[in-house]
Amino acid sequence: MSYFHREEEKSALVLFVSEDEYVLRSAERTFAGSGIRFLLTLNAGEALDVIAHEKIAVVVADNHLSGTKGIDLLSKVSVLSAGTKKILITSDADLTTAVNAIYSGSVSRVIMKPWIGDDLDQNVKEVIIQYHISQSLKQENSDTLLSIAQAVEIKDLYTLGHSSRVAAYALMLAQASGMSSENTENIKYGGLLHDIGKIHIPEHILNKKDNLTHEEHTVLRKHPGLGANVAGHLNLSQPIINIIRYHHERYDGKGYPCGMKGKDIPLETRIVSIADVYDALTSDRQYRKRYHVDEALNIMKSMNGNAFDPLLLEVFIDQCLTSEIMQFAPATYDMFRYPDKLIEPFGDVRIFNKL
Numbered sequence: 001m002s003y004f005h006r007e008e009e010k011s012a013l014v015l016f017v018s019e020d021e022y023v024l025r026s027a028e029r030t031f032a033g034s035g036i037r038f039l040l041t042l043n044a045g046e047a048l049d050v051i052a053h054e055k056i057a058v059v060v061a062d063n064h065l066s067g068t069k070g071i072d073l074l075s076k077v078s079v080l081s082a083g084t085k086k087i088l089i090t091s092d093a094d095l096t097t098a099v100n101a102i103y104s105g106s107v108s109r110v111i112m113k114p115w116i117g118d119d120l121d122q123n124v125k126e127v128i129i130q131y132h133i134s135q136s137l138k139q140e141n142s143d144t145l146l147s148i149a150q151a152v153e154i155k156d157l158y159t160l161g162h163s164s165r166v167a168a169y170a171l172m173l174a175q176a177s178g179m180s181s182e183n184t185e186n187i188k189y190g191g192l193l194h195d196i197g198k199i200h201i202p203e204h205i206l207n208k209k210d211n212l213t214h215e216e217h218t219v220l221r222k223h224p225g226l227g228a229n230v231a232g233h234l235n236l237s238q239p240i241i242n243i244i245r246y247h248h249e250r251y252d253g254k255g256y257p258c259g260m261k262g263k264d265i266p267l268e269t270r271i272v273s274i275a276d277v278y279d280a281l282t283s284d285r286q287y288r289k290r291y292h293v294d295e296a297l298n299i300m301k302s303m304n305g306n307a308f309d310p311l312l313l314e315v316f317i318d319q320c321l322t323s324e325i326m327q328f329a330p331a332t333y334d335m336f337r338y339p340d341k342l343i344e345p346f347g348d349v350r351i352f353n354k355l
Contacts, residue, residue: 012128013054014038017047017073018062023089023113027060030121036128044073051077056084057131058124060111063090071101078106085131087123089113129199130230162279167191169275172320173312174268183239183268190243191272197227197244221256224248242266247273252306263309270309274300274316277307297321 014036016027024040031038039054041047044065050056059077061070074086086107101107108130109123170191174184198206201223205216212220228245246260246269253261265273281296291299297317304313 012036012057012131014058014060014124014128015041015047015050015054015056016060017041017044017065017070018089019043019065020062020113023062026115026120030118031124036124044068044076047073048076048080051080051084056081058085058087058108058127060087060089060124062113063088071106074101074107083131083135085127085134087111087127126199126230133193133196133230133236162283163192163195165279165283166194166272166275169278169316169320170272173271173274173316176315176319177271177312186237186239187243187268187271189236190240190268191275193227193231193240194243194247194272194276195223195227196230197223197225200226221248225257239266239268242269243272247276249273250307251309254306265309270312274308274312278316293321 014031016024016038018024019042027038027040039050041050044067047059047061051059056077059074061073061077063070065073070088070090074088077084077086087109088101088107089111091113099110101110108127111119111123167188168191170187171184174187179187201220205212205220208216224245224247228241231241231244243266246258246265249255249258249260249265249269251262251265251270253259277300278296281291281299282293284290300308300313301317304310
């Protein structure tokens with residue numbers, strides 16, 4: 001299954017650089033007919049010439065090249081094409097180089113050869129996702145971010161549209177709380193990408209109708225950390241990373257992954273958490289039907305002070321879910337494409353300094 005619409009696949013050009021026939025044949029076999037464009041080059045000189053004339057999304061370089069090291073080539077790529085993502089292919093003999101490259105942030109991934117199974121395919125596709133996210137944030141391109149969020153949701157058809165609705169509800173609450181436009185931008189993107197870590201979770205877990213086993217729960221609970229790691233590699237803003245990493249924390253400290261409590265949980269995360277739970281309760285899931293709005297709100301009120309920030313939940317219920325605002329069906333929020341101002345500020349309500 002492809003992660004992108006056809007147009008976006010065609011916009012991602014991947015360059016492989018290796019003298020190793022095994023690497024080049026594997027790349028050709030893996031990506032021929034996949035919809036992802038790719039080029040094969042044999043040395044650093046050819047690669048640099050291609051980069052000078054083509055917009056490259058990802059460079060995959062073997063560390064063993066005549067006359068230079070792959071890691072040195074990737075350093076030059078950083079200068080010539082700052083937006084290009086980089087993957088280093090290496091062997092056990094270069095493990096120290098690989099570790100240093102990861103820690104320094106000079107590469108997005110390291111692939112050890114010979115690789116096992118679909119390691120090449122998986123890593124390249126995930127780094128293409130990173131490329132599209134970073135480009136979309138730079139260009140404020142919400143449409144591409146929407147397609148990336150939907151790539152996660154396609155793995156679980158019951159969550160289609162969830163990220164866009166969470167972003168819309170969270171924007172409502174942020175604006176009602178008097179947040180600045182800069183902070184609401186972070187909430188918009190954080191809400192849209194909050195579940196990006198689920199791209200790493202097996203579909204059989206996401207789509208399971210019965211109760212998850214302990215082991216399956218353990219795997220599922222890794223998605224906030226996995227998503228935050230992706231966001232960190234992309235140098236996304238700290239508020240966006242906070243939303244992704246902490247959106248399953250609870251106000252009483254009984255959430256995960258860190259057990260944060262109360263106002264130690266970042267404000268932007270407390271906002272998105274309310275939106276996330278509200279949409280989950282009012283949407284069909286594979287294991288239950290949606291709750292009516294009144295039922296969902298009663299459930300959330302019973303969790304006030306335990307799962308949620310009491311002041312934020314009060315604002316959400318009293319001011320964001322009025323009949324005037326909720327005349328639009330929740331599914332309709334997809335059509336708004338995350339406008340900068342989904343709703344007007346609610347009169348003189350400004351509680352930001354109290355949160």
